[in-house]
Amino acid sequence: MKSLLLPxxxSLLLPxxxLLRAEPWTAPLDQLRKVGPEGAGNAExxxxxxxxxxxxxxMLVPVLTAMEGASPLARNWMRTAVETVFDRAxxxxxxxxxxxxxAFLVDRKHEPNARRLAFExxxxxxxxxxxxxxxxxxxxxxxxxxxxxxxxxxxEGKAQLEAGDQAKSLATLNAALDAARExxxxxxxxxxxxxxxxxxxDLPKHFGFLSHWHLIAPFDNTGRAGFDRxxxxxxxxxxxxxxxxxxxxxxxxxxxxxxxxxxxVDFNQPFGPIKEVTGYAYxxxxxxxxxxxxxxxxxxNAWKVWFNGELLFGRDEYHRGQRIDQYSLPVKLKQGKNTIxxxxxxxxxxxxxxxxxxxxxxxxxxTGTAILATDRQPTPEKAxxxxxxxxxxxxxxx
Amino acid sequence: xxxSFLHSITPLLLLFAFPAKADxxxxxxxxxxxxxxxxxxxxxxxxxxxxAWKVALPGRxxxxxxxxxxxxxxxxxxxxxxxQLHILCFSAKDGAPLWExxxxxxxxxxxxxxxxxxxxxxxxxGERIYALYSSNDLICVDLNGNLxxxxxxxxxxxxxxxxxxxxxxxxVVGDTLVAQIENDSESFAAGxxxxxxxxxxxxxxxxxxxxxxxxxxxxxGEAIVxxxxxxxxxxxLPSTGSSVFTVPGAASTIPSSAASGDELFIPSNGLTVVKxxxxxxxxxxxxxxxxxxxxxxxxxxxxEKLYLxxxxxxxxxxxxxxxxVLWEVRLKxxxxxxxxxxxxxxxxxxxxxxxxxxxDPSGEKGVxxxxxxxxxxxxxxxxxxxxxxxxxxxxHLWKFAKK
Numbered sequence: 001m002k003s004l005l006l007p008x009x010x011s012l013l014l015p016x017x018x019l020l021r022a023e024p025w026t027a028p029l030d031q032l033r034k035v036g037p038e039g040a041g042n043a044e045x046x047x048x049x050x051x052x053x054x055x056x057x058x059m060l061v062p063v064l065t066a067m068e069g070a071s072p073l074a075r076n077w078m079r080t081a082v083e084t085v086f087d088r089a090x091x092x093x094x095x096x097x098x099x100x101x102x103a104f105l106v107d108r109k110h111e112p113n114a115r116r117l118a119f120e121x122x123x124x125x126x127x128x129x130x131x132x133x134x135x136x137x138x139x140x141x142x143x144x145x146x147x148x149x150x151x152x153x154x155x156e157g158k159a160q161l162e163a164g165d166q167a168k169s170l171a172t173l174n175a176a177l178d179a180a181r182e183x184x185x186x187x188x189x190x191x192x193x194x195x196x197x198x199x200x201x202d203l204p205k206h207f208g209f210l211s212h213w214h215l216i217a218p219f220d221n222t223g224r225a226g227f228d229r230x231x232x233x234x235x236x237x238x239x240x241x242x243x244x245x246x247x248x249x250x251x252x253x254x255x256x257x258x259x260x261x262x263x264x265v266d267f268n269q270p271f272g273p274i275k276e277v278t279g280y281a282y283x284x285x286x287x288x289x290x291x292x293x294x295x296x297x298x299x300x301n302a303w304k305v306w307f308n309g310e311l312l313f314g315r316d317e318y319h320r321g322q323r324i325d326q327y328s329l330p331v332k333l334k335q336g337k338n339t340i341x342x343x344x345x346x347x348x349x350x351x352x353x354x355x356x357x358x359x360x361x362x363x364x365x366x367t368g369t370a371i372l373a374t375d376r377q378p379t380p381e382k383a384x385x386x387x388x389x390x391x392x393x394x395x396x397x398x
Numbered sequence: 399x400x401x402s403f404l405h406s407i408t409p410l411l412l413l414f415a416f417p418a419k420a421d422x423x424x425x426x427x428x429x430x431x432x433x434x435x436x437x438x439x440x441x442x443x444x445x446x447x448x449x450a451w452k453v454a455l456p457g458r459x460x461x462x463x464x465x466x467x468x469x470x471x472x473x474x475x476x477x478x479x480x481x482q483l484h485i486l487c488f489s490a491k492d493g494a495p496l497w498e499x500x501x502x503x504x505x506x507x508x509x510x511x512x513x514x515x516x517x518x519x520x521x522x523x524g525e526r527i528y529a530l531y532s533s534n535d536l537i538c539v540d541l542n543g544n545l546x547x548x549x550x551x552x553x554x555x556x557x558x559x560x561x562x563x564x565x566x567x568x569x570v571v572g573d574t575l576v577a578q579i580e581n582d583s584e585s586f587a588a589g590x591x592x593x594x595x596x597x598x599x600x601x602x603x604x605x606x607x608x609x610x611x612x613x614x615x616x617x618x619g620e621a622i623v624x625x626x627x628x629x630x631x632x633x634x635l636p637s638t639g640s641s642v643f644t645v646p647g648a649a650s651t652i653p654s655s656a657a658s659g660d661e662l663f664i665p666s667n668g669l670t671v672v673k674x675x676x677x678x679x680x681x682x683x684x685x686x687x688x689x690x691x692x693x694x695x696x697x698x699x700x701x702e703k704l705y706l707x708x709x710x711x712x713x714x715x716x717x718x719x720x721x722x723v724l725w726e727v728r729l730k731x732x733x734x735x736x737x738x739x740x741x742x743x744x745x746x747x748x749x750x751x752x753x754x755x756x757x758d759p760s761g762e763k764g765v766x767x768x769x770x771x772x773x774x775x776x777x778x779x780x781x782x783x784x785x786x787x788x789x790x791x792x793x794h795l796w797k798f799a800k801k
Contacts, residue, residue, distance in 0.1 A: 035548075037553065037554050038549075038554050038597060038717060039412050039549055039590075039591075039594055039595040039596035039597065040596075042546075042547035042548070042549075042596070043547075043594050045547070046544075046545065046546050046547060049544070049545050049546065050631070053544070072502065072504040072553065073504060073548055073550050075502065076504070076548055077548065078501055079501065079502065080499050080500070080545050081545075083499070083500060084499075084544075087498075147478070182478055184478055233611070255433075300561070315557055315583055316557075316583050316605075317561060317581070317582040318582065320560055320562045321508060321510060321561035322561070323508055326508055
């Protein structure tokens with residue numbers, strides 16, 4: 001009987017074992033992960049944050065680790081807890097072991113921003129050792145770490161150029177371009193390669209901009225009502241179809257390819273410049289494999305984007321600014337054909353800075369690395385630009 | 399009976415409407431209107447002799463510093479895409495850094511190059527700091543930097559953003575933090591619980607970009623928040639968001655109004671002044687001067703005088719009661735910040751080129767009584783605290799103190 005009771009009592013204890021082993025940060029981190037929309041969980045999170053920041057530096061790596069999979073809000077709660085404990089320890093001259101922090105930051109499976117934060121902490125503890133890690137970040141999945149490596153390559157390439165060693169500079173700057181994922185760095189490297197070393201740089205391919213589209217326009221957008229109106233391309237995409245457009249004039253799809261370095265698809269080129277109109281752009285993207293991806297859009301017109309027939313997002317803001325990667329829309333690529341439909345609305349404003357009726361769109365991963373279609377066509381050659389002024393009444397004026 | 403009852407509760411209501419501490423707690427200080435009559439003597443002079451200290455900041459920002467007790471708080475944004483948000487706390491005494499909290503922006507950080515994600519001025523109730531950014535991240539910390547709550551308003555309301563950048567500054571009124579998140583798309587204003595950050599109320603607002611900040615009127619001891627927009631003015635009770643009055647007609651979306659007692663000086667059709675009526679009545683127009691057009695700088699009212707600065711950098715002083723122009727003086731502009739003044743009536747304003755100017759209006763005509771070139775871009779508004787003044791430039795936080 002006694003021999004029976006012993007295994008029974010042990011088996012009863014087994015479910016409790018995780019609780020018995022729970023670390024002091026476990027429950028607070030669970031609480032921080034629960035912060036939700038519209039302030040849900042804030043009060044509980046504040047108590048959890050207080051508990052976390054009462055701990056010593058032993059909490060740093062576990063909290064950094066917990067950022068993986070946490071929401072953007074929860075990560076910020078965790079980040080401030082980490083920095084608060086770290087700063088306090090440094091101020092108190094408490095020993096903060098750098099080894100575990102370094103081990104965390106070089107492990108690429110951890111959350112990218114958490115690794116960047118770990119790098120900054122490690123840089124305060126061991127500046128020289130941290131600086132020695134930077135060249136290894138050139139192919140890092142964390143864009144914020146990769147940025148430092150690109151900056152270093154860019155500086156080296158410039159120095160080699162100034163020293164007259166064009167061969168070395170070319171190799172260094174090409175490595176910088178391969179590594180660069182952020183627009184300002186890509187532009188800086190490209191400028192040197194093109195202007196100082198007479199190199200061709202296929203920027204649309206580097207970014208992953210989609211350059212080949214079919215366009216159809218103009219549909220109506222009088223009074224900005226076109227944003228909400230459902231025109232025929234939203235219900236079917238038939239590239240040989242003809243529809244009644246603005247003022248019932250027939251409109252048809254037409255092929256369009258942009259040579260722009262930043263993939264700008266300019267409706268004004270084939271259709272305008274015209275005002276109070278709506279246009280659509282359609283393309284197909286053949287993916288090598290099913291995977292997570294992002295559609296990144298820049299547009300200063302009101303827009304909507306559909307991916308594989310599903311509306312991803314829409315925004316009815318006009319002429320407040322445009323930049324590359326202005327909006328990031330997560331998608332799941334299917335292996336093979338994927339469809340992308342963009343709606344771009346032009347409004348009634350007549351100032352020079354409201355002439356643009358365009359967008360730029362690329363497909364990339366979460367780090368900004370281009371994902372190229374299996375059947376990507378060559379980037380079109382640039383032609384001399386044609387400048388036209390807006391014409392409110394419709395029709396183009398050369 | 400009614401009047402004596404109101405008389406007896408007025409001090410109590412005022413106590414709840416604003417913290418007792420005579421600090422500089424938000425954009426343009428008391429009532430969000432730039433005039434602090436309780437500061438009887440201001441710094442008076444901007445010079446190397448009155449420069450107490452300056453400290454470097456880790457990023458740009460347009461928001462003003464705010465002052466609570468012996469601490470000065472300022473926000474900043476840094477990084478290639480302005481995705482690092484900072485709240486910084488300094489010792490008012492010597493500028494020593496006391497603490498810093500950093501956050502990753504959760505909303506869009508795109509803005510016009512001139513402005514910045516840290517464009518709004520933070521607000522305080524004397525116990526906590528409420529920092530709003532153009533990314534619509536709204537963060538509450540206590541005075542020691544302990545995180546109290548955080549909202550990502552663009553996570554909650556995905557089309558609430560302005561690709562040029564947001565700039566409206568929030569304001570604590572009584573037990574509510576009031577913020578205008580107004581833009582061309584998902585435009586709203588909201589009142590937030592001070593302790594938890596949850597919405598107490600949320601109102602749809604005109605779908606139009608709006609960079610103005612709320613101001614506070616006082617009527618029979620009750621604080622009424624005035625929200626300005628291209629549709630005019632909406633007056634509401636801060637705790638509930640209930641509408642109290644409206645002033646129709648387009649108002650500016652860049653310079654903000656000034657509230658003085660129960661009168662509101664609105665950048666609308668030039669300048670329009672309204673006076674609150676009895677409960678249930680719409681405000682009455684006092685006067686309008688269509689040729690008095692504020693530029694970017696907001697309107698300022700001190701006692702019987704009002705001031706506005708046009709886009710040419712001309713400071714106009716007019717009679718509060720009628721709008722009659724008393725004098726004009728050309729300042730060294732242009733200006734993105736607004737003038738502020740204490741009880742001695744001296745005006746403090748900094749140009750975009752970093753020229754700090756003190757205008758003494760005590761004579762027949764205003765004169766620039768003091769001037770200093772700080773050599774840095776300044777797009778912000780100064781803050782006053784007793785005989786001291788704080789200003790933030792693109793790279794530094796500066797303190798001037800009376801000698």
